């Protein structure tokens with residue numbers, strides 16, 4: 386069972402997207418994409434549309450942005466956020482079923498979404514199908530084995546992290562993506578680390594939202610309320626004593642279709 390983005394976890398995900406980690410990712414993606422006025426661009430798993438507004442401004446009135454996401458709740462948030470933009474269209478579908486024309490897009494981007502797609506192969510086929518020759522694919526996915534909290538008692542900390550492994554379908558997608566893209570005719574595949582470390586547990590930090598997501602998910606995986614409360618208290622204490630840490634390792638993968 387993975388994360389249900391229609392539920393309260395969707396709300397936490399949106400807070401995460403608004404945090405400094407979300408802003409840093411969006412800047413890296415926008416820097417990588419060579420966007421021209423008039424371009425057609427798709428954001429796969431667009432969530433609440435934080436990137437869509439930037440893309441819409443970059444392509445201007447003559448361009449079109451598609452926000453694709455299977456979650457009605459996420460798309461509802463995206464529609465609200467992007468209500469000023471007439472050049473954004475929404476597709477309530479899975480990544481493998483965009484409904485877009487073959488060779489119709491200048492670029493496709495995706496942020497922390499493909500790791501939630503159980504069978505990623507048809508999704509990548511679809512991305513290669515809709516991209517024009519020479520079109521860019523820019524993906525950010527997390528190396529989940531390096532998504533780690535430090536400061537809680539080792540055994541309990543390990544238990545919470547172990548439970549979290551079930552939250553997505555692919556723990557280490559960026560390691561497999563280059564081969565998968567090259568087999569589909571992509572060239573110039575490059576990886577870039579967007580890793581970060583946080584040593585304070587203040588409100589509105591990605592560490593705080595990640596902690597809430599992990600705690601909620603651990604409860605769905607059979608950990609007791611007492612265990613999860615203990616884990617959070619231990620992290621709080623570690624923060625008070627100046628020995629708290631959280632690391633995350635997003636990777637930006639970029640490639641061009643030959």
Ligand SMILES: C[S@@+](CC[C@H](N)C(=O)[O-])C[C@H]1O[C@@H](n2cnc3c(N)ncnc32)[C@H](O)[C@@H]1O
Nearest residue numbers: 390402430431432456459479480496498501502
């Ligand atoms: C962690 S959120 C990321 C949202 C957004 N890209 C961002 O960075 O804020 C993951 C998103 O992937 C979407 N998703 C889940 N399964 C998907 C699928 N099969 N195809 C496309 N998107 C999917 C979820 O609904 C959710 O909105």
